[in-house]
Amino acid sequence: MEGATWLIHKYVMHGFLWGLHRDHHDHSSEGPLERNDLFFVIFATPAIALLYNGTVRHFDYVFFIGLGVSLYGMAYFFVHDIFIHQRAKLLTNTRNPYLLAIRRAHKQHHKHFGKEGGECFGFLWVPVKYFRQFMKQQP
Template identity: 70%
Template sequence: MNLLIVLITFFVMEGMTWLIHKYIMHGFLWYLHKDHHQPHSHKLEKNDYFFLIFALPTIAMMYYGKYHNMDYLFYIGLGITLYGMAYFFVHDLFIHQRIKVLRNTKNPYLLAIRRAHKQHHKYLDKHKGECYGFLWVPIHYFKMYFKS
């Protein structure tokens, strides 16, 4: 049952990510996310504060789940943590190449995600945009790379 909670939470996070990205990061917290859409030469961005914004409540959830007999909170927090790790590896390392990895991949899934994210970044303001998701993007990006 606990593994199921982790897996469901991980997959639900994709929908949550879309909503948070579109309506919060491109909404009232745009001042933190804006520099992520602007050309710059510095290694850190205000956008990196979102790591803390999402990590701290997740850590609290895992703590209360583990030490206050609410085990399900621990496993929900674990699912969120695993999603956050996937986000970091794919978004920060693979797509934005903060550390140079998988630069020349031929993997159609990774190429589709990279292409959709690049499409998202072509918009420099908060009101226009597309592809707010992360691990699942519009099907036409997958069709570009998964040829029959």
């Protein structure tokens, strides 16, 4: 899923669907929701269809693909929306090097307000340079 996420983020969200993703970078939306939040529906719809079709087919591989996409989506919500963007104030003072590296890489991604020139398009994979940065700080 991480590879698919990187490709979708770089070529779809920063590509032809930039109009939905832009407010996530320039913070132009008012209120608690962004147009970017529509990606939840865009990605949840095929996952639900896979889950349903997999149950009709007696829990074959299609169900488990839908389950994997759903679990990845839940991880994305908790890490991206709650931990990184602090839509809920949890883990605000963590010292975990991996979590700090994820947060730093995402901030690096958000340095770019336009759809071009971005970096760190992944989600759970942390570029080694960010991980090393926080490993040095461990006692």
